[in-house]
Amino acid sequence: MSQELNVMEPVAKPSRPKGWARWRVLTLLMAVFVSLAGLRVITGQDMLTDAGTVRTTLTFAVPIGLAALGGLWAERAGIINIGLEGMMIFGTWFGAYFAWSFDNPWIGLLAGTMGGMLGGLIHAVATVTFAVDHIVSGVAINILALGAMRYLSILVYADIPGAGAAQSPSAPSFPTLTVPWLPEALAPVAQSGIFLISDFAALVIGLTTRMSALTLIAILLVPISYLVLWKTTFGLRLRSVGENPDAAESLGVPVYTLKYIAVVISGGLAGMGGVFLAIVASQIYQEGQTGGRGYIGLAAMIFGNWRPGGLAMGATLFGYTDALQLRGGGAAIHALLLLLAVVLLVVAVWQVRKDRKGIAVAGFLAAIVLLFWYFSTDSLPRELATYSPHIATLLVLSLASQKLRAPAGIGKQWRASRS
Known part of the structure; x- marks a missing residue:
């Protein structure tokens, strides 16, 4: 018994429920807040x-x-x-x-x-x-x-x-x-x-x-x-x-x-x-x-x-x-190293599930380096702590870059068509 497969017919993606994106953002914010609260308890950095x-x-x-x-x-x-x-x-x-x-x-x-x-x-x-x-x-x-x-x-x-x-x-x-x-x-x-x-x-x-x-x-x-x-x-x-x-x-x-x-x-x-x-x-x-x-x-x-x-x-x-x-200077930023290492480990596991072994290995190695850095030091150097906001921005942009989509016509010169 043979089955006919129409390769020209696109496979419909499962529709997401209304408000799914909103709940995803709220879940992310809650996860960040819980993580920071847990980090406060573990490190003792109340600020x-x-x-x-x-x-x-x-x-x-x-x-x-x-x-x-x-x-x-x-x-x-x-x-x-x-x-x-x-x-x-x-x-x-x-x-x-x-x-x-x-x-x-x-x-x-x-x-x-x-x-x-x-x-x-x-x-x-x-x-x-x-x-x-x-x-x-x-x-x-x-x-x-x-x-x-x-x-x-x-x-x-x-x-x-x-x-x-x-x-x-x-x-x-x-x-x-x-x-x-x-x-x-x-x-x-x-x-x-x-x-x-x-x-x-x-x-x-x-x-x-x-x-x-x-x-x-x-x-x-x-x-x-x-x-x-x-x-x-x-x-x-x-x-x-x-x-x-x-x-x-x-x-x-x-x-x-x-x-x-x-x-x-x-x-x-x-x-x-x-x-x-x-x-x-x-x-x-x-x-x-x-x-x-x-x-x-x-x-x-x-x-x-x-x-x-x-x-x-x-x-x-x-x-x-x-x-x-x-x-808090370097001490408060130092506590974030532990959180960042855990995040990178989660990203590495996720990339393994996506069969992206190269990215997974890089994330895992980076997490190991951060854990070693955290447990072997008590504070970040003042110069590095000063630029931590810029470093955090670049790091997050690099992790999120794969799912970014700019408006299609951005940066293009445009002239009205003449009839």
Whole structure:
């Protein structure tokens, strides 16, 4: 008895239940939290999950997350925005200057956001209208921002006490928000040291104590961006421009207009990140205070696979490692070596199941080296701990690179077809 096999008929992939991706993300976050709580108990490094680390993580993660959101908006429309760093610089200068001039941080937020939008507009004119290479235009904006802001500082702050070519006077900060009675009620629980329970209490305290109003706005922008880009007609059209502008144009979508809107919004978000650095993190504009966070934001966006939730996790990862090296130095980062070694062992076992023996062997050997390093030392050198956030970002990007998918039309020059 013979059976006929139609090789031309594709095999249907099993459909995943609705909300599967959301539950996968929640499971991943829970696994990370449980792992850190367990690591705290094993190593005795309480600052791995304490409230101070949570607050410091937010301080470092918010400007990176805003830059990453800016990159998301631009690249979903097909425009690479290397100029995020320069747009953040615009935001730091204009935000601090107007907040100081009017003694009002909200006016500084508006001015810094508009400064970033100006940088986005310049990038849009260059890349969309004049078809300049996206990388060249972005690098030019970064260089322009450095020189222009120094010139303005010399011009404006020359006769101001405590200010000069490299910094502004002190600016007023945003109000902070604290949930009444909750931190005090949870403080004994957080100090108890009970596995998971004290860690969760510390997390809640960190998220409900002295949070800047701008931090709350930045956190809310993540779900807002998701809803706008994935749940509205406007967002569908904007993403179609980044995937296939020719098809979008054939359906009547205004490709040029949407690219302009996306890049200007991108600049505004990056400018808002600059305002955070100047008014929340330091209350003063200082030359060079962005510290490459625009580029790190791009790395966080790529790590997040061009999705709002993913880039938020990438920004949090960088902010967390930065917070640990600032608060605990090499000892706190040293504890993460043990966790990283376990993760690499799990990855090695998974790669064996996937019949990728080369990657499995490399992961296993790396895990052995990290375990030896952890048990033979008590702390990381200060120089290495300082660069641990960058190392963590590169490591995660290398592990996640196989499943990344950029918008199909990203970085391509496009011209409307002529009838």
